[in-house]
Amino acid sequence: MAVIKVGLIGGGGIASAHIRGYQQHADRIGITAVADAVEETAVARGTELGAKPYTDYRQMLADEDLDAVDICLPHHLHRDAIVAAAEAGKHILCEKPLCLSAEEAADVRAAVTAAGVTLMCAHNQLFMPAVAKAKELLAAGTIGTVYEVRTTDSFYNDFDPSSMGWRASSKTSGGGELIDTGYHPTYLLLHLAGGLPVEATAMLSTHRLKFMEGEDSAQVLIRFDNDVVGQLVTSWAYQPAESTERFSAVGELGSLHSDGTSLSYRLRSGETKTFELEPVDTFVAEIGHFADSLRDRTRPLHTEDEGIAVLGILLAAYEGARTKTIAPVLKV
Template identity: 60%
Template sequence: MTIKVGLIGCGGITAPHIKGYLRIPEQAKVTAVSDVVTENAEKRAAEVGGAEIFSDYNEMLAKADIDAVDICLPHHLHKDAIVAAARAKKHILCEKPLCLTVAEAEEVQKAVSENGVTLMCAHNQLTMPPVARVKQLIQEGTFGKVYEIRTTDSFYHTFDPNSIGWRGNRAMIGGGELIDTGYHPTYLLLYLASSEPVEVTAMLSKHRLEFMDGEDSAQVLVRFADGAVGNIVTSWAYEPTSTTEKFSLVAEKGYAYSNGKELCYKVRGGEEQKISYEGVDTFSEEIKDFVTCLQEGRRPVNTEAEGINVLKVILGAYKSVEEKRTVTLADLV
């Protein structure tokens, strides 16, 4: 069965999503697009070889011949689009973050559950081959009990007041860099930890992008239910050192680390192993996994449940900074 997809939002992030659908024409086809900017919608419709165009996604949900939607909107618009799509009985792929508050997350969870649809969080970095391999090694018990995990995503961003757009507005982005790029190392941390996050302590910084409402850099410590500790490092302010890893972990029986292209790991008493991988288009892999999940009736790796945990870590980090204390995530409202 070919999955018919409607795009909600046709801005810049839509481009790698479309590339993903075009790579699997036998599995999926974008048949409708919606955007308040007509030119954006027309551009995306042309890129997919023709699609029905709507200015209002609610009209698209009511009239278009689609099985699923792909939400590529600014952060503050995610919740309403997810809820509307769920009520229209459409499956959902939503760009990160899932939404912006615990109350919004509860609405999302309720809508998805009541309407029996599949929601997948667009966490593209989980499709990197070193991530999949180290997750397998962790699950097989290769490293024993995991003690500490570190994930990073930092780069020198060329944003200025004229180019940052809605990301410079705290109400629209939901904070600053942490809830945007910082979302990637957060979901990666939780994926590798395989345990519920329970406490968060954070420090936020505005090193360089002074015009932003929110932070341009963040460091977050996370305590997990099994005692493991996670460390998230993320920034738009600087170029990281050449030795900065994408992720690393230390554990009872050994360690592992990766730059995103290679995986190095060692079990105590043995030699360090190094595996190199071919590069993959993580967005295309994400799209293919979403479509395949729908075709096979399989649960996505990261649903709204995982998305809510990721959001709570970030909201806990913001609360930690505001109140200058360690925040218990179960207390977030």
């Protein structure tokens, strides 16, 4: 199969991490066109990549012979770009979050299904070796029936009003930290829990970044249809305490936990084991997986199905926080 030709939609911010992936997998997949509403950014990225620049991604879709697109736009622009790409018959890699509402999710699902294209959610943390090893151990029944999964993704963010841009507005970000960085521990929780989310609630806080409209920190509880209960903590306000795990799971036979690099388990029988795993660039691994999925016509780890499930958790968490209830996860 020839090298997969990709149109990059959105050349700022996170696009740099994606570009590293294309550079590492240039024998299989590459960016041949780039669209950004800021002409200076489009031209600069085009020069960097040897790709044709556009200021309108719809024009790029119409003019270019592309196999796929990579969407790296602000959150509120994802739905329209996904629908346009699907209608043009292009496969899609989309940064998180997939979209911002149940209505948008329905539009995404309908467009992708009608076009018969592959949509992969850019859930890069799934490619941490510790996550793959944990999933393997859970599937093998190492800790037995899983009762509880916990995830954490918190850091001290130095955003200020001059640098936060569209993320400061709930209208363009979709909320606050929870739907942004908090999206990562949410899809990780979904992946490890192994079920579909049923209900959720949250406590939201703005500890430090008082100038933004949404929360800068969140604690979320989720119940899945296999009776696993998930807990996640996420924040831009602080570094977590030294002993905080990146993720953990507890089951009938014992537990496992990880700092994101190493992974350990301890069973009630007394058996313990630690895996020291070589870190990888998760964005490079993500782009390689996207290329493999398209070339081999296999299902990506997370498609629109998981993207919509993650969004459902977040929307229920926001609703639970607003109403001080446990809110159902809506089906789309």
